[in-house]
Amino acid sequence: MTAKARAATLILLALTLAACKREERATRLDPPVAEALDKVAVLPVGIGGRPPEVYPALGSPYRSNAYQLSQGKRLYEWFNCRGCHADGGGNTGPALLDGWWRYGPDAVSIFVSIRDGRPNGMPAFRDRLTTEQIWQLTGYIQSMGATAISVAAPSRSDRMQSRPAENRAPATFPAPR
Amino acid sequence: MSDERPPHDLRDTMLAEASLAHGLTRTWRTPAGLLGALSTVDHKIIGRRYIATAFVFLALGGILGLLMRWQLARPEARVIGPDLYNQIFTVHGTNMMFLFAVPVMEAFAVYLVPLMVGTRNIAFPRLNAFSYWVYLAGGILLWVAFILDTGPDVGWFAYVPLSGPQYAAGKRADIWAQMITFTEISALAVAVEIVVTVLKQRAPGMSLNRVPLFVWSMLVTSFVIILAMPAVMVASTALILDRLVGTHFFNPAEGGDVLLWQHLFWFFGHPEVYIIFIPAVGMISSMLPTFCRRPIFGYLPLVLAVVGTGILAFGLWVHHMFTTGLPRMGESFFTASSMAIAVPNGIQIFCWLATIWYGRPVLKTPMLMILAFFFTFIPGGLTGVMVASVPLDTQVHDTYFVVAHFHYVLVGGAVFPLIGAVYYWYPKFVGRMMSERIGRWVAGLLLVGFNLTFFPMHILGLQGMTRRIYAYPEEMGWGGMNLFVSLSAVVLAAGFLLFFIDVFRAARHGPEAGENPWGAATLEWATASPPPPYNFARIPVVRSANPLWDSPDSLPVATGLRVDRRELLVTSVTEARPEAREASPSDSIWPLIAAICTCSMLLASIFTPWAVVWGMIPVAAALTAWFWPKGSPEEEA
Numbered sequence: 001m002t003a004k005a006r007a008a009t010l011i012l013l014a015l016t017l018a019a020c021k022r023e024e025r026a027t028r029l030d031p032p033v034a035e036a037l038d039k040v041a042v043l044p045v046g047i048g049g050r051p052p053e054v055y056p057a058l059g060s061p062y063r064s065n066a067y068q069l070s071q072g073k074r075l076y077e078w079f080n081c082r083g084c085h086a087d088g089g090g091n092t093g094p095a096l097l098d099g100w101w102r103y104g105p106d107a108v109s110i111f112v113s114i115r116d117g118r119p120n121g122m123p124a125f126r127d128r129l130t131t132e133q134i135w136q137l138t139g140y141i142q143s144m145g146a147t148a149i150s151v152a153a154p155s156r157s158d159r160m161q162s163r164p165a166e167n168r169a170p171a172t173f174p175a176p177r
Numbered sequence: 178m179s180d181e182r183p184p185h186d187l188r189d190t191m192l193a194e195a196s197l198a199h200g201l202t203r204t205w206r207t208p209a210g211l212l213g214a215l216s217t218v219d220h221k222i223i224g225r226r227y228i229a230t231a232f233v234f235l236a237l238g239g240i241l242g243l244l245m246r247w248q249l250a251r252p253e254a255r256v257i258g259p260d261l262y263n264q265i266f267t268v269h270g271t272n273m274m275f276l277f278a279v280p281v282m283e284a285f286a287v288y289l290v291p292l293m294v295g296t297r298n299i300a301f302p303r304l305n306a307f308s309y310w311v312y313l314a315g316g317i318l319l320w321v322a323f324i325l326d327t328g329p330d331v332g333w334f335a336y337v338p339l340s341g342p343q344y345a346a347g348k349r350a351d352i353w354a355q356m357i358t359f360t361e362i363s364a365l366a367v368a369v370e371i372v373v374t375v376l377k378q379r380a381p382g383m384s385l386n387r388v389p390l391f392v393w394s395m396l397v398t399s400f401v402i403i404l405a406m407p408a409v410m411v412a413s414t415a416l417i418l419d420r421l422v423g424t425h426f427f428n429p430a431e432g433g434d435v436l437l438w439q440h441l442f443w444f445f446g447h448p449e450v451y452i453i454f455i456p457a458v459g460m461i462s463s464m465l466p467t468f469c470r471r472p473i474f475g476y477l478p479l480v481l482a483v484v485g486t487g488i489l490a491f492g493l494w495v496h497h498m499f500t501t502g503l504p505r506m507g508e509s510f511f512t513a514s515s516m517a518i519a520v521p522n523g524i525q526i527f528c529w530l531a532t533i534w535y536g537r538p539v540l541k542t543p544m545l546m547i548l549a550f551f552f553t554f555i556p557g558g559l560t561g562v563m564v565a566s567v568p569l570d571t572q573v574h575d576t577y578f579v580v581a582h583f584h585y586v587l588v589g590g591a592v593f594p595l596i597g598a599v600y601y602w603y604p605k606f607v608g609r610m611m612s613e614r615i616g617r618w619v620a621g622l623l624l625v626g627f628n629l630t631f632f633p634m635h636i637l638g639l640q641g642m643t644r645r646i647y648a649y650p651e652e653m654g655w656g657g658m659n660l661f662v663s664l665s666a667v668v669l670a671a672g673f674l675l676f677f678i679d680v681f682r683a684a685r686h687g688p689e690a691g692e693n694p695w696g697a698a699t700l701e702w703a704t705a706s707p708p709p710p711y712n713f714a715r716i717p718v719v720r721s722a723n724p725l726w727d728s729p730d731s732l733p734v735a736t737g738l739r740v741d742r743r744e745l746l747v748t749s750v751t752e753a754r755p756e757a758r759e760a761s762p763s764d765s766i767w768p769l770i771a772a773i774c775t776c777s778m779l780l781a782s783i784f785t786p787w788a789v790v791w792g793m794i795p796v797a798a799a800l801t802a803w804f805w806p807k808g809s810p811e812e813e814a
Binding site for chain 2: 024025066067069159165
């Protein structure tokens with residue numbers, strides 16, 4: 001095999017793997033994996049920490065996989081995150097698009113916020129969502145406030161539009177009305 | 178080359194047979210080598226490529242069908258997971274409709290129509306080359322995406338909202354929508370070529386009432402393509418815009434309409450069925466006289482039936498949408514029109530039966546496939562009348578009854594005649610005969626295998642088995658019949674396998690065919706097998722509908738065409754009176770380059786809308802080079 005052919009094969013392989021990861025749909029997580037995903041190591045203050053070891057082993061899918069992100073978006077709708085955080089711009093709850101995070105921007109902090117709740121109104125979703133679903137929601141919430149558009153980002157919803165879809169523009173703070 | 182150039186304006190009247198053939202070959206041949214192969218505009222070479230590619234897709238799609246049957250053979254099977262199963266049935270349907278059935282029919286037309294009407298090349302031959310490359314790219318796009326786990330998984334009809342931005346995550350539905358664009362472009366291009374070839378390039382004397390029926394049916398098909406494809410083009414573009422740009426065509430909350438998708442899709446999708454079926458009936462009408470040894474019975478009713486089918490095809494699309502809650506009046510209208518389509522089809526069947534009745538049928542393989550068509554298509558047509566009625570359709574909608582129905586009409590109605598057509602025209606394409614002995618086995622295996630596979634699906638559907646499910650619980654009691662269906666599918670696959678084996682075997686070992694092995698009547702048999710690059714040394718003149726039967730020894734010819742450049746005869750639309758000598762384009766690499774630019778633009782536009790803007794620049798450059806004026810007159814009256 002010539003060097004050129006080898007390089008082409010490698011590039012093709014890389015593309016293949018990238019596409020596979022982005023498009024893969026793991027519809028059912030093995031129960032032991034799901035359980036291990038719950039084992040986050042949080043700092044004593046409840047902010048920041050280390051994700052469980054199985055998280056990188058899975059390939060950190062919750063921010064880079066199209067299906068997981070769209071599941072997160074669906075859960076955002078179904079569990080009425082909109083009720084307090086609106087479309088990400090914030091209402092009675094804080095905004096999720098402005099790059100300012102009360103309890104830290106990292107995945108573990110957001111995961112813990114959803115799972116255990118936070119003072120002054122954020123309820124705990126531990127008993128309402130599975131660990132996998134909390135991670136999906138975490139990934140979506142991280143991506144909706146990101147400054148770069150991900151290829152895996154979801155498109156617009158079939159509802160009234162309040163801001164450009166996730167795959168259309170870097171998240172912006174909605175103009176005050 | 179310039180030193181041995183023949184004198185300017187060399188006409189075929191001045192030359193003897195040998196030097197005429199020599200001169201024409203030098204003018205029309207495709208140069209050897211890779212560049213020659215990539216820049217050829219010979220309709221026979223491109224038609225052959227088209228046919229071969231389409232049959233590769235048939236085989237691939239068939240493998241997917243077998244995979245599905247493997248999974249469904251037992252209840253609760255775990256061969257294929259739900260996600261992969263969704264991709265498989267979508268790619269199977271999309272592949273069979275857009276990459277096999279429509280292109281293969283157009284491919285036969287690309288090869289045969291110029292020969293049947295007695296001209297030297299198809300109209301717009303460079304567009305023809307372009308259309309093949311775009312089609313190939315579309316097929317590669319779909320299959321590479323499928324291998325990369327990005328195969329579309331929303332059904333071959335991609336209904337919104339399921340395929341829309343909210344529910345179809347990732348790029349899978351975009352791949353589907355863009356692949357549609359590829360095949361639309363290539364199909365529209367071929368349709369335009371066929372229309373012009375049929376209307377303006379027929380041999381002198383081939384007035385409209387002497388046009389072979391396959392050519393008639395391809396003319397009607399091409400008009401149906403031209404009128405139907407834009408609907409799905411609009412639909413798929415709107416879908417991509419919704420998904421990528423965030424428009425609201427299909428978003429009811431912002432004033433869009435979900436049902437709009439179904440209307441647009443089926444306004445194309447139903448004529449699509451006839452885009453596949455009408456060429457097949459043309460093939461039957463062209464093959465039947467040869468094997469009944471008499472002219473076709475009822476030429477005029479057959480032509481009118483084909484035209485009528487083409488027109489009625491646009492008035493039935495709503496019968497795919499009976500369960501969407503339409504007004505009663507609309508449902509009644511479309512029930513009536515759906516049943517009305519049985520009238521022209523019935524006329525055709527009776528004309529064919531009369532041809533067989535009054536003829537002396539010779540049971541060669543193509544004829545056997547025609548008989549297989551009768552035994553399969555007619556039951557399919559009957560279930561078609563059944564599902565055309567709203568009450569029954571509401572019961573069997575989205576069940577295996579519908580799966581059985583449309584496989585009966587598509588495989589029975591189009592693939593069986595097509596296999597017959599391959600056996601019939603293979604000697605013309607390759608110069609060798611396929612095996613009659615294997616052919617009988619193929620016909621038998623296909624007919625038996627098909628009916629055993631798909632007939633039980635009617636019953637499964639009536640028992641309530643829904644389409645597109647990847648598994649079913651054992652308690653439903655569908656297990657036995659599904660196992661039977663899956664085993665029968667193996668028989669059907671064996672028939673196709675045997676057919677492919679025969680194709681490859683005959684290419685080397687088949688007996689030499691000669692010009693007219695079947696003793697047929699139409700012009701494509703008046704030249705060598707395979708035909709020389711210029712098709713006919715002299716353009717034939719036609720004096721009847723069955724020229725080779727009515728003047729068996731010597732065909733009158735027209736002379737006066739130039740030999741030193743590619744030239745063909747343009748004739749009037751109805752009477753086919755000679756009007757002008759028209760230059761036919763020479764080989765060019767630009768169609769390939771334009772196709773690469775177009776495909777890159779369309780592919781990149783899945784990821785960013787700006788690709789359309791920037792991608793236009795290379796497309797424009799390639800088209801400019803393609804159409805750069807040559808300074809020579811195009812036609813001489």
